[in-house]
Amino acid sequence: MSSQAQPVLEVDGLVKHFPISSGLFSRSRDKVRAVDGVSFAVAKGEVLGLVGESGSGKTTVGRTVLRLDTPTDGTIRFLGNDITHLKRGQLRPFRRQMQLVFQDPFSSLNPRMRVDRIIGAPLAIHEPGMKAAERASRVEDALAMVGLPRNSGERFPHEFSGGQRQRIGIARALMLRPELLVADEPVSALDVSIQAQVVKLLLDVRAQLGLTILFIAHDLAVVGHVSDRVAVMYLGKLVEIADTRTLFSDPRHPYTEALFSAAPVPDPTIRRKRIVLAGDIPSPINPPSGCAFRTRCRYALPRCAQEVPPLREVGKGHLKACLRDDLDLVPWQSQALTAASA
Amino acid sequence: MTPQPTTASADGPPLLEVRDLTVEFRGQTGKVAAVNGVSFDVRPGETLALVGESGSGKSVTSLAIMRLIQRAGGNRVGGSIRLRRRSGDTVDLLAVSEDEIREIRGTEIAMVFQEPMTSLNPVHTIGAQVAEGIVFHRRVSRKAALAEAVELLDLVGIPEPQRRIRNFPHQLSGGMRQRAMIAVALACKPNLLIADEPTTALDVTIQAQILELLQGLQRQTGMSIVFITHNLGVVAEVADRVLVMYAGRIVEEAGVVPLFGRPLMPYTQGLLRSVPRLDMMSGAHEELEAIPGNVPDPTAMPAGCAFHPRCAHFRPSLCDTAVPGLEPADPEHSVRCARWRDVAAGVPA
Amino acid sequence: MTADTAIAPHGGQTLRRSTRYRTLRRFTRHRLAMFGLVVIVLLVMACAIGPSLVPFDQFQLNMRARFREPFATVHILGTDELGRDLLARLLMAGRISLTIGFAAMVIAVTVGTIVGTIAGFYGGAIGSALMRFVDAVLCFPTIFLLLTLAALVSPSILTITLIIALTAWMEVARVVQGQIRALRERDFAVAAEAMGAPDRWIMFKELLPNAVAPIVVAATLIIARGILLESYVSYLGYGIQPPVASWGNMLEKAQQYLTTAPWLALLPGLMITLAVASFNFLGDGLRDALDPRSDLT
Ligand SMILES: Nc1ncnc2c1ncn2[C@@H]1O[C@H](COP(=O)(O)OP(=O)(O)OP(=O)(O)O)[C@@H](O)[C@H]1O
Ligand SMILES: Nc1ncnc2c1ncn2[C@@H]1O[C@H](COP(=O)(O)OP(=O)(O)O)[C@@H](O)[C@H]1O
Ligand code: SF4
Ligand code: SF4
Ligand SMILES: [Mg+2]
Ligand SMILES: [Mg+2]
Numbered sequence: 001m002s003s004q005a006q007p008v009l010e011v012d013g014l015v016k017h018f019p020i021s022s023g024l025f026s027r028s029r030d031k032v033r034a035v036d037g038v039s040f041a042v043a044k045g046e047v048l049g050l051v052g053e054s055g056s057g058k059t060t061v062g063r064t065v066l067r068l069d070t071p072t073d074g075t076i077r078f079l080g081n082d083i084t085h086l087k088r089g090q091l092r093p094f095r096r097q098m099q100l101v102f103q104d105p106f107s108s109l110n111p112r113m114r115v116d117r118i119i120g121a122p123l124a125i126h127e128p129g130m131k132a133a134e135r136a137s138r139v140e141d142a143l144a145m146v147g148l149p150r151n152s153g154e155r156f157p158h159e160f161s162g163g164q165r166q167r168i169g170i171a172r173a174l175m176l177r178p179e180l181l182v183a184d185e186p187v188s189a190l191d192v193s194i195q196a197q198v199v200k201l202l203l204d205v206r207a208q209l210g211l212t213i214l215f216i217a218h219d220l221a222v223v224g225h226v227s228d229r230v231a232v233m234y235l236g237k238l239v240e241i242a243d244t245r246t247l248f249s250d251p252r253h254p255y256t257e258a259l260f261s262a263a264p265v266p267d268p269t270i271r272r273k274r275i276v277l278a279g280d281i282p283s284p285i286n287p288p289s290g291c292a293f294r295t296r297c298r299y300a301l302p303r304c305a306q307e308v309p310p311l312r313e314v315g316k317g318h319l320k321a322c323l324r325d326d327l328d329l330v331p332w333q334s335q336a337l338t339a340a341s342a
Numbered sequence: 343m344t345p346q347p348t349t350a351s352a353d354g355p356p357l358l359e360v361r362d363l364t365v366e367f368r369g370q371t372g373k374v375a376a377v378n379g380v381s382f383d384v385r386p387g388e389t390l391a392l393v394g395e396s397g398s399g400k401s402v403t404s405l406a407i408m409r410l411i412q413r414a415g416g417n418r419v420g421g422s423i424r425l426r427r428r429s430g431d432t433v434d435l436l437a438v439s440e441d442e443i444r445e446i447r448g449t450e451i452a453m454v455f456q457e458p459m460t461s462l463n464p465v466h467t468i469g470a471q472v473a474e475g476i477v478f479h480r481r482v483s484r485k486a487a488l489a490e491a492v493e494l495l496d497l498v499g500i501p502e503p504q505r506r507i508r509n510f511p512h513q514l515s516g517g518m519r520q521r522a523m524i525a526v527a528l529a530c531k532p533n534l535l536i537a538d539e540p541t542t543a544l545d546v547t548i549q550a551q552i553l554e555l556l557q558g559l560q561r562q563t564g565m566s567i568v569f570i571t572h573n574l575g576v577v578a579e580v581a582d583r584v585l586v587m588y589a590g591r592i593v594e595e596a597g598v599v600p601l602f603g604r605p606l607m608p609y610t611q612g613l614l615r616s617v618p619r620l621d622m623m624s625g626a627h628e629e630l631e632a633i634p635g636n637v638p639d640p641t642a643m644p645a646g647c648a649f650h651p652r653c654a655h656f657r658p659s660l661c662d663t664a665v666p667g668l669e670p671a672d673p674e675h676s677v678r679c680a681r682w683r684d685v686a687a688g689v690p691a
Numbered sequence: 692m693t694a695d696t697a698i699a700p701h702g703g704q705t706l707r708r709s710t711r712y713r714t715l716r717r718f719t720r721h722r723l724a725m726f727g728l729v730v731i732v733l734l735v736m737a738c739a740i741g742p743s744l745v746p747f748d749q750f751q752l753n754m755r756a757r758f759r760e761p762f763a764t765v766h767i768l769g770t771d772e773l774g775r776d777l778l779a780r781l782l783m784a785g786r787i788s789l790t791i792g793f794a795a796m797v798i799a800v801t802v803g804t805i806v807g808t809i810a811g812f813y814g815g816a817i818g819s820a821l822m823r824f825v826d827a828v829l830c831f832p833t834i835f836l837l838l839t840l841a842a843l844v845s846p847s848i849l850t851i852t853l854i855i856a857l858t859a860w861m862e863v864a865r866v867v868q869g870q871i872r873a874l875r876e877r878d879f880a881v882a883a884e885a886m887g888a889p890d891r892w893i894m895f896k897e898l899l900p901n902a903v904a905p906i907v908v909a910a911t912l913i914i915a916r917g918i919l920l921e922s923y924v925s926y927l928g929y930g931i932q933p934p935v936a937s938w939g940n941m942l943e944k945a946q947q948y949l950t951t952a953p954w955l956a957l958l959p960g961l962m963i964t965l966a967v968a969s970f971n972f973l974g975d976g977l978r979d980a981l982d983p984r985s986d987l988t
Binding site (some may be wrong): 006053054089140160163164192193194195196197200219220221222224225248258259260261263264265266267268269270271274276277278279280281284 | 395501
């Protein structure tokens with residue numbers, strides 16, 4: 001991961017607003033500000049984690065970055081190419097180099113297709129000249145790589161469990177050896193004991209293939225486990241981004257602190273005082289003025305309602321979007337330790 | 343502050359005694375024993391966590407306690423569920439009359455579900471739904487009940503309860519709906535609250551709110567809580583005692599500290615090792631261990647110990663012949679494993 | 692990653708077999724649908740091979756054997772006003788009615804599926820333009836449309852088939868459009884898009900196979916309607932022209948003799964009812980059996 005090398009993905013000022021259609025004739029001026037100015041870059045071979053609450057815009061970032069949605073504003077550069085405004089046909093050559101793994105292992109596989117056709121589809125589309133026998137052997141290799149029996153291809157998706165379907169989805173995504181993988185909550189829908197299997201699989205293939213991954217999740221522990229760097233989203237904006245170790249040991253944004261505090265720790269000997277955020281995440285149709293987090297922030301000042309905090313550097317590669325620098329936030333470890341010793 | 347293993351455990355007999363509970367569903371693919379010989383006690387004032395993967399029988403157990411399982415169509419509910427009522431009598435919930443169980447539901451046992459949207463009635467206001475239980479069970483006037491509903495909504499932390507009682511469920515956020523659901527459950531001050539994955543559909547920050555709320559309410563009212571979840575982090579935070587379920591059976595039962603500190607059943611051990619923790623940051627990938635294989639198909643249960651196809655300690659002809667019994671490793675810690683002594687002694691797999 | 696390669700998939704073969712089995716069982720349990728299926732099979736067989744077994748030709752006149760009653764002579768179902776064997780005519784008419792019904796269905800389903808798929812897939816301007824057009828055609832009273840067209844073009848089997856198809860494809864288009872639009876939002880369609888699959892692939896390989904069930908149901912109902920419409924226009928004299936027999940024009944002729952030879956009207960009427968009802972029953976049964984809520988586990 002040399003910092004000189006060109007990033008695989010560069011996102012600059014990404015905005016995605018969804019219009020709210022309120023009936024046939026009245027065109028409402030309201031819109032859902034799903035993503036509201038997000039910038040980040042992912043270096044080759046890096047795993048960038050994206051965390052945030054439901055509705056914070058993680059999926060929208062993932063889908064827009066892959067140009068499954070068209071951004072309202074901003075630029076997306078993939079391997080140095082500006083793909084922001086490419087048409088569907090023009091995007092096709094890039095498609096083989098960027099892939100997606102879905103959250104829902106049940107709706108992401110076509111129920112009427114056999115597994116070998118599902119996994120072979122990327123080949124059939126991008127290498128239509130390939131001989132059937134070669135395709136079949138590539139499919140078998142892919143199945144073996146994700147730890148499924150070689151003969152799984154003859155079956156239909158509903159014959160597999162959630163974890164196995166997720167493996168099928170990963171095999172399909174990796175078929176063309178993509179450069180970039182966007183994994184949108186790939187383990188959230190799985191059983192606890194299966195989650196670890198899929199996380200390990202992703203880490204294995206990443207090591208084998210040198211994949212670059214945008215890993216979306218709402219579980220901080222999973223994200224921290226998988227990612228080299230972590231970006232925290234709130235209401236369509238990035239509020240903090242840093243390498244995993246720094247973020248976990250030295251969070252600088254009040255929202256990050258609260259997220260850590262809310263995450264339950266699987267150790268009954270630690271009973272901490274949780275920082276409980278009041279209220280819900282506000283509506284992205286009408287976000288609060290100034291700092292979007294101010295309605296739930298325990299450190300909010302009057303000026304937080306006026307100024308929109310820019311994402312600015314507070315350490316090497318550590319950025320945050322909070323107006324206050326005088327805060328002494330507690331990383332999760334000390335939250336735990338103080339509680340245990342008390 | 344280390345948790346006291348059940349402050350209330352000493353005072354008197356258990357509130358609820360479940361003995362040999364068995365629930366069989368007859369489906370098109372044959373009989374499925376969703377719950378198989380489950381026995382446990384719920385003590386007054388404690389939080390008992392029921393953990394296990396999806397399909398392990400957690401929800402069926404809780405529905406059986408509420409007697410909400412249809413016995414028609416060849417479904418069978420066996421065993422006994424003895425509840426110590428407020429009056430001091432002990433009754434078997436599986437044997438009491440329809441009228442009596444209806445009276446018990448809501449007044450003495452109440453339930454909170456995972457998806458509040460499906461368990462709240464979409465066509466009635468929140469206020470009406472909270473008040474309904476009060477009117478039904480305590481026969482007070484509608485006006486008094488509504489006033490009490492406002493208090494309850496306030497108690498569960500819904501802002502502006504005066505205004506919110508007029509809202510319909512879809513007008514509330516997920517977290518608020520769950521609060522409303524809890525308010526409905528608490529309307530008649532039950533002794534036992536069964537919460538089936540009450541935070542699974544919620545964000546961590548909202549989950550923290552709901553956990554805080556439930557714990558606070560328990561401190562105030564002294565009710566017992568059966569807390570069903572698959573999230574071990576949540577278990578560690580709320581539970582006094584833990585039941586681990588696998589494939590319809592209890593496989594381990596212990597206080598929360600011994601369970602996390604010295605798990606004896608290989609499944610529990612695997613489960614604990616497969617949870618990523620905040621202290622296992624990037625760079626420490628190796629620590630995460632996955633349990634191989636899948637949860638068994640309920641129509642094709644493995645013989646003997648149902649966990650044996652996935653178990654590293656598996657011994658042929660020992661583990662795959664008879665179902666191991668639930669043995670006490672010490673008075674407060676039981677385990678269902680033919681090799682628990684070896685496992686506990688650290689004999690390598 | 693290797694440890695679990697040996698574990699057989701959850702549920703495995705049993706699950707898949709049982710899904711199909713359950714679909715089949717739901718269907719076989721549907722009494723009326725089974726009745727419909729049996730009647731349809733018998734009807735098709737009778738119309739296909741029956742005429743060659745009956746010792747009379749449908750056009751063979753016999754002025755000495757007019758108005759023979761059924762079951763009284765060698766003419767099992769009797770004869771008509773020109774002494775033609777009624778059974779032979781009914782079966783040949785059945786051939787025509789069923790052929791028209793099937794052919795109209797094939798055309799309507801093909802056109803409707805293509806229009807519906809394109810409208811559902813592209814949505815936006817193309818989609819809404821197509822669907823507006825469909826709605827406009829749907830607004831026309833079918834019978835009126837049918838009669839106008841039948842009066843304008845010279846009636847033949849081909850034109851009648853086309854006209855019936857013309858009045859039936861819109862419903863298929865509607866159903867398919869709705870399905871495709873819903874399926875488009877599913878993750879597997881997004882996955883295909885993310886793979887860079889061409890539109891044709893997404894429409895016909897990914898989406899359409901998932902919309903087969905409602906199309907099959909619609910197809911069955913279209914056959915029923917086709918038979919009914921053909922009878923109707925023929926009855927009104929705009930359809931199949933005598934001497935070629937169709938249930939509809941047989942019925943029309945029989946009107947004059949309603950009191951003297953009621954079987955002449957009764958029998959074709961019965962055939963129409965039987966065929967139409969059977970296809971409707973079959974459609975209902977398929978709808979229940981293929982219900983995706985119970986089909987997809
Ligand atoms: N097609 C759409 N039309 C209108 N609004 C949308 C659309 N897609 C997403 N949104 C809105 O955009 C916001 C962000 O949604 P997004 O799905 O990106 O969130 P997320 O962070 O992935 O949440 P989750 O954790 O629940 O998956 C939400 O308020 C959502 O309702
Ligand atoms: N009404 C029912 N009919 C048939 N099987 C059922 C029914 N309800 C639950 N089951 C089965 O019982 C088993 C246990 O389910 P459940 O208690 O819901 O699991 P969980 O531990 O996830 O709550 C599962 O195999 C489930 O499919
Ligand atoms: S800018 Fe103000 S409101 Fe926003 S996070 Fe910082 S202190 Fe809180
Ligand atoms: S009984 Fe055998 S297979 Fe089951 S958990 Fe114990 S050692 Fe493993
Ligand atoms: Mg999402
Ligand atoms: Mg459940």
